[in-house]
Amino acid sequence: MMDRSSRAETLTTDGVCVYFEGVKAVDDISLSVQRNRIHGLIGPNGAGKSTLFNAVSGFVPLTAGRVSLGDADISGWSPTRISQHGVVRTFQDTRIFKALTVLENVELGAMDAGLHGNVGRAASLQVLELLRIDHLADEIAGNVALGDGRRVGIARAVATQPDFLMMDEPAAGLDEKETSELADSIKEIRDERQCGVLLVEHDMSVIFKICEEIHVMDSGRTIAVGTPDEIRTNAAVIEAYFGSGHS
Amino acid sequence: MYLQYIIDSIGTGSLYALMTLGLALVFSVMGLMNFAYGQLVMIGGFAMILLRSQPWWVLILGTVVAVVIVSLLMERLAFRPVRTATAMTMLITSFALAQLLQQAARVAFGANPRPLEQFSELSVQYTVGDLYISRMTLITVTTTLVSVVVLALLLKRTNIGVQLRASTEDVEMSKLVGIRSNRVIASAFVISGVLAAIVAMLFFSTRTNVSWSSGESIVLIAFVGAVIGGLGSMVGAALGGFLMGFTYTMLNALLPVELRVFADAILYTLVIVVLLIRPAGIIAAKGVRV
Numbered sequence: 001m002m003d004r005s006s007r008a009e010t011l012t013t014d015g016v017c018v019y020f021e022g023v024k025a026v027d028d029i030s031l032s033v034q035r036n037r038i039h040g041l042i043g044p045n046g047a048g049k050s051t052l053f054n055a056v057s058g059f060v061p062l063t064a065g066r067v068s069l070g071d072a073d074i075s076g077w078s079p080t081r082i083s084q085h086g087v088v089r090t091f092q093d094t095r096i097f098k099a100l101t102v103l104e105n106v107e108l109g110a111m112d113a114g115l116h117g118n119v120g121r122a123a124s125l126q127v128l129e130l131l132r133i134d135h136l137a138d139e140i141a142g143n144v145a146l147g148d149g150r151r152v153g154i155a156r157a158v159a160t161q162p163d164f165l166m167m168d169e170p171a172a173g174l175d176e177k178e179t180s181e182l183a184d185s186i187k188e189i190r191d192e193r194q195c196g197v198l199l200v201e202h203d204m205s206v207i208f209k210i211c212e213e214i215h216v217m218d219s220g221r222t223i224a225v226g227t228p229d230e231i232r233t234n235a236a237v238i239e240a241y242f243g244s245g246h247s
Numbered sequence: 248m249y250l251q252y253i254i255d256s257i258g259t260g261s262l263y264a265l266m267t268l269g270l271a272l273v274f275s276v277m278g279l280m281n282f283a284y285g286q287l288v289m290i291g292g293f294a295m296i297l298l299r300s301q302p303w304w305v306l307i308l309g310t311v312v313a314v315v316i317v318s319l320l321m322e323r324l325a326f327r328p329v330r331t332a333t334a335m336t337m338l339i340t341s342f343a344l345a346q347l348l349q350q351a352a353r354v355a356f357g358a359n360p361r362p363l364e365q366f367s368e369l370s371v372q373y374t375v376g377d378l379y380i381s382r383m384t385l386i387t388v389t390t391t392l393v394s395v396v397v398l399a400l401l402l403k404r405t406n407i408g409v410q411l412r413a414s415t416e417d418v419e420m421s422k423l424v425g426i427r428s429n430r431v432i433a434s435a436f437v438i439s440g441v442l443a444a445i446v447a448m449l450f451f452s453t454r455t456n457v458s459w460s461s462g463e464s465i466v467l468i469a470f471v472g473a474v475i476g477g478l479g480s481m482v483g484a485a486l487g488g489f490l491m492g493f494t495y496t497m498l499n500a501l502l503p504v505e506l507r508v509f510a511d512a513i514l515y516t517l518v519i520v521v522l523l524i525r526p527a528g529i530i531a532a533k534g535v536r537v
Contacts, residue, residue, distance in 0.1 A: 080422045095420045097413045104409045112425035116406050156424065 008070030009035050011056070011087060011164045011196060016065035018048075018055050025051040027220035028065070033164060038190055038197040040211035042204070044240055048220040050168070053200050057089040057166055058082040069164075084112075086163035092172055094153040098142030102133065102152050105141050109159030124159055130192060131155045131185055147178040151185070158189055164196045165189065171203045183209045208232070216240070251378055252500040258384035260493035261391035262449050266465055267472035267488025268398065268481065269442030275415045275479045276435040278334055282341040283321060285466025286348035287314050287440060291447025292457035293356055296363050311444040317348075318440030322433055330432075345462070352459040360456035369452055387449050394445060395485060398438070402481070407434050415479070468492070475521045477528025486529060491518075 011033040018026040026048045033039040043049045054060040056067050058079040067075045074082055083089070096105050106127055110120035128134040131151045136144055141152055150170050157165055167186070171179040183206045190197050201207050207214060207228070214231045216224040218240040224231055231237055270284045294313040298306040325344050329336050371382040402408040407430075414421040414431050422428060450465070451457055468491055476487020494517060498510040521529070 080425070083423050084425060095417065097416045097420070099416050100409065100412055104412075107406075107409060108413055108421075108424045108426070111406055111410070120406075160424065 007035065007163050008072070008086065010068070010070060011198065012068045013052070013056060014066045014068070016052065016055060016067065017063045018051050018060055019063045024220045026055060029217065029220075029222055030065075031215045031222070031225070033196045033198045035163060035196040036190065036194050037212045038186065038199060038210050040207040040214040041198060041200045041217065042202075042207055042214060043217035043223075046219075047217040047240075049200050049217050052217070053089070053166060053168055053198070056198070057087065083160070083162075086161075087166065088157045088160050088162035088164070089166040090150075090153045090157050090168055090170060092168045092170075094149045096141045096149055096152045096156065098140070100141055101137065102139050102141050102144065102148075102155075103128065103137040105152050106155045106159045109156040113159065113161040124155075127155045127159045130158070130188060132181075147174050147182070150174070150182070154185075154189070158193060161193070162195050164198065165193075166198045166200075168200050169202055170199070171201055171206050176205075179203055179206060180209075182206070186210055252497055254378060254380055254384065255500065256493040256496035258381075258387050259496040260489040260491075261388045262446065263468055263472055263492030263495075264485040264488040265391050265394060265442055265449070266446050266469040267476065267484045267491075268395070269439040269446065270466070270469040271473045271476070271478070271481060271484030272398075272442070273435050273439045274473065275481065276411060277326070277330065277337075277432055279326060279337045279341065280470065281321075281326075281439075282338070282466055282470070283325075283344040283348060284439065284443060284469060285462030285464075286345050286352075287318055287321075287443035287462070288447045288450065288465045289352060289457065289459065289462035290314055290317050290348065291444045292363070292451045292454075292461055293352060293361070294444075295448065295451055296356075296361055296457055299364050307448065310448055311441055314444035314447065315437055315440035318436045318443065319433060322436040327429070327432075345466070349459050349462070356457075356459060358459070360458035360461075362456045363451055363454065365455065366452050383449075383453055390445060390449060394442065398442075398481070401438070407431065411435060471515075471518055475518055475528055477530040480528070480530045483528055483530030490529075 012031065014030050016026055016029045017024065029052055041049045041053065051060060055062055058077050058081070062075050065075070066073055069085060069087060074085065103121070103124055106124040107120050110123045115123045125134060125137065128137055131154060133148055133151045133155065136148055141149065144152065154167065154170065170186070171182055174182060186197060186199065187210045189195070199207070199211065211228060214226060214228060215222065216231060216237050223236045223240055224234045226234065270281060273279055273281050291310050291314045294310040295306060298309045301309065321344060325340055326337065329340050369383045369386065373380045373382070402412060410421065410426045410431050411434065414426055414428055418428065446465070469488065472488030472491045473484045474487070475490070476485070477483030491514070495510060495514050498513055499507055502510060
C-alpha cells in the first residue's frame with residue numbers, strides 16, 4: 001500500500017449520479033462517512049445502494065458528482081488506486097483466493113500494507129483473532145463455510161490497514177446467530193482499528209445494532225439520513241419498506 | 248530386467264516432468280501457452296557449447312543466466328504488450344517468437360547441428376546387483392526432485408509465491424490487494440527460465456550436438472505433458488510430463504524391435520485415450536483460463 005502520510009477523516013460523496021442508459025440508478029446522492037463511525041446504507045431492492053457502493057469503490061464510473069477522501073478528489077480513480085489510498089471494500093461473494101490458505105489470504109492484505117515475512121504473518125494472525133477465525137488459519141480458504149469465508153474476506157481487508165472499510169452485505173446468507181456475531185465483530189474492528197465503516201446491508205438487525213448513522217435510499221435517491229432511532233420512526237422509510245408497494 | 252527398464256524410464260520421466268513444469272508455471276500465471284519455451288532450452292544448449300571449456304560451475308551458472316535473460320526479454324518485449332489481448336493473440340505471439348528465436352539461432356550457429364563435446368564424467372555406470380544405473384540418471388532424478396521441492400517451497404512459503412498463486416486464481420482481485428502483476432509475471436518467467444536451463448543441461452549432457460531445431464520436440468513433450476496432467480495444475484503438469492517420459496522409454500524397451508518405430512504413435516494414442524476419459528487432464532485445476 002502507498003504511504004499515506006495523514007489519515008483522511010472523511011469519505012464523502014457530493015451529488016453522485018450513476019445512470020445506466022437513461023436509468024437513474026443513483027441520482028444525486030451526498031453522504032459522508034467519518035472515521036471511527038459505522039455508517040449504514042440501506043434501501044429496498046433496486047434502491048441503488050449497491051451501485052453507489054460500486055461507484056465509491058471505483059468499480060462503476062460516475063455520471064456526475066464527486067467522491068472525496070479527505071480533501072482529495074478520488075472520482076474516476078481505479079479500484080486499485082482507491083484501495084491503495086485506504087478505502088478498502090469487501091465483496092458479497094467474498095472474492096477470497098480459494099486455493100490459498102486462510103492465513104495466506106490475510107497475509108496478502110498485510111503485504112499490501114507493507115508487512116512482509118514474519119511481521120506480516122504475526123499481523124495477519126492478530127487480524128484472524130480479531131475476526132475469531134484464527135483456528136482456521138491453515139485451512140484452504142475454498143473449504144471453509146460461507147460465514148467464515150466472509151470473515152476471511154473482511155480479515156484480508158482489515159489486514160491492509162484501511163482508513164475506510166466498505167462492506168457489501170456481509171451478513172447475506174448467514175443465519176441469525178452468525179449475523180449477530182458478525183455485527184459484534186464489525187464493531188470490534190472499528191473500535192480496534194479506528195477506521196470508518198460503510199456498511200451496505202439488507203439485514204436490519206445488523207444495521208440498527210451497530211450503525212451510528214444510517215442513510216436510506218429508494219429509487220436512486222436519498223429518502224432519509226439519521227440515527228437508528230430517527231430512521232426507525234421516519235415516515236418516508238416506513239413508506240418505502242412497508243408502504244404501497246408492499247402488501 | 249524390467250526393473251532396469253523402470254529405472255531408465257524414471258530418468259526420462261523426471262526430465263520430461265521438469266520440461267513440463269516450466270511451461271505449466273507460466274500458463275497458470277498468465278494463461279499463456281508459451282510455445283517459445285522449447286527455444287529457451289535450445290538457447291541453453293548453445294550456451295553450453297560456448298561455455299564447454301569453462302569450469303563446470305561457470306558452465307552451469309552461465310547457462311542459467313543466459314536462459315533467464317532471454318526468458319525475461321521474451322516477457323518484456325513480446326508478451327507484456329499483448330498481455331491483455333486474447334489467448335489466441337498470445338498463442339500466436341509465442342509461435343512467432345519461437346520461429347524468430349529458431350531462425351536467429353540458425354543464423355548465429357549455422358544450419359547444421361553443432362557438436363557438443365561429451366561430458367565423460369557423467370557417463371559412469373554404477374552396478375547394483377545386476378542393475379546398471381548411470382550417473383546421469385541419478386543426477387537427473389535428484390535434480391528433478393530438488394527442483395520440484397524448491398519450486399513447491401517457493402510457491403508455498405515465500406511472499407512472491409503466495410502472490411503468484413493469488414494472481415493465478417484471480418488477477419483482478421490480486422491487483423486490488425496491491426499485487427503488482429508485472430513483478431509476479433516476470434518472476435514466473437525467471438523461474439520458467441531457470442527450469443528451462445536445468446532441462447537444457449540435463450538433456451544436452453546426454454546428446455552429442457545442439458541444433459537450432461532442438462527445442463521443437465521438447466516444447467511438444469512439455470505441452471502434451473501439461474495437457475494430460477491438467478492445465479494450470481503444477482502437480483498435474485509434473486505428473487503428466489513424468490508419465491510421458493516414463494511411458495515413452497518403457498515402450499521403446501518393451502516393444503519388439505520391428506514395432507519400435509510405432510512408439511511415438513502408441514504414446515500419442517494413449518494421450519488421446521487419457522484425454523477422452525479425462526478431458527480436463529489427470530488433475531484438473533480449478534479456474535483454468537484458456
